[in-house]
Amino acid sequence: MLLEIHRGDAHLISGQLVYVTANPEQRQSVPMPASLRQAILDYEKISPSVA
DSSP, X not given: OEEEEEETTEEEEEEEXXXXXXXTTXXXXXXXOHHHHHHHHHHXXXXXXXX
């Protein structure tokens, strides 16, 4: 997800937000649970891109 922060017309910063879920014991990424994915989609005003 790309994001920008502005103060009035002034662009302050741009960034990218990446959601990652992991198994801390195996130290590997794991698929995001469907309930978490849906919670994020319900929360965000602009739907994030899905890789």
